[in-house]
Amino acid sequence: xxxQGKRPTRLGETGLEGFAPYLMNRIMGRYNAEVRxxxxxxxxxxxxxxxxxxxxxxPAPLIRELAVYxxxxxxxxxxALDQLEADGLVRREADASDSRATRIHxxxxxxxxxxxxxxxxxxxxxxxxRDISDDERQAFLGTLQKMLRNIRKHEF
Numbered sequence: 001x002x003x004q005g006k007r008p009t010r011l012g013e014t015g016l017e018g019f020a021p022y023l024m025n026r027i028m029g030r031y032n033a034e035v036r037x038x039x040x041x042x043x044x045x046x047x048x049x050x051x052x053x054x055x056x057x058x059p060a061p062l063i064r065e066l067a068v069y070x071x072x073x074x075x076x077x078x079x080a081l082d083q084l085e086a087d088g089l090v091r092r093e094a095d096a097s098d099s100r101a102t103r104i105h106x107x108x109x110x111x112x113x114x115x116x117x118x119x120x121x122x123x124x125x126x127x128x129x130r131d132i133s134d135d136e137r138q139a140f141l142g143t144l145q146k147m148l149r150n151i152r153k154h155e156f
Contacts, residue, residue: 032046047070047079048089090110
């Protein structure tokens with residue numbers, strides 16, 4: 001029930017265009033499709049790209065942290081990291097305070113690959129924001145950040 005005591009609306013009443021998760025999935029599906037061509041040219045998958053993206057801005061996260069940031073199942077991420085490590089794009093290192101935990105570092109080569117992808121990623125983002133004012137864009141990003149805080153299960 002909503003705060004006003006109304007019964008929840010049915011999908012048939014709101015329609016797909018009124019259901020935020022549907023819209024977010026459609027948008028991300030199109031974004032990923034736009035970026036996928038550039039990924040293929042670099043022999044990367046979406047999980048590999050996400051890992052490199054996170055590693056370019058989050059220094060040496062634990063694997064479990066990287067999985068959260070990259071929005072990737074840990075088993076899928078582990079396979080992606082195996083391949084990224086074999087390609088010399090990341091390196092694993094035991095955590096200084098817990099030898100059972102592993103931290104992931106991006107290499108110089110990995111950063112170069114990501115920096116080559118970044119223009120494709122920003123172009124795809126700019127396409128999504130075409131004809132949207134800076135004020136609308138900032139308000140939207142603020143709303144997304146609030147939504148993430150509302151639902152997240154991790155402190156990061």
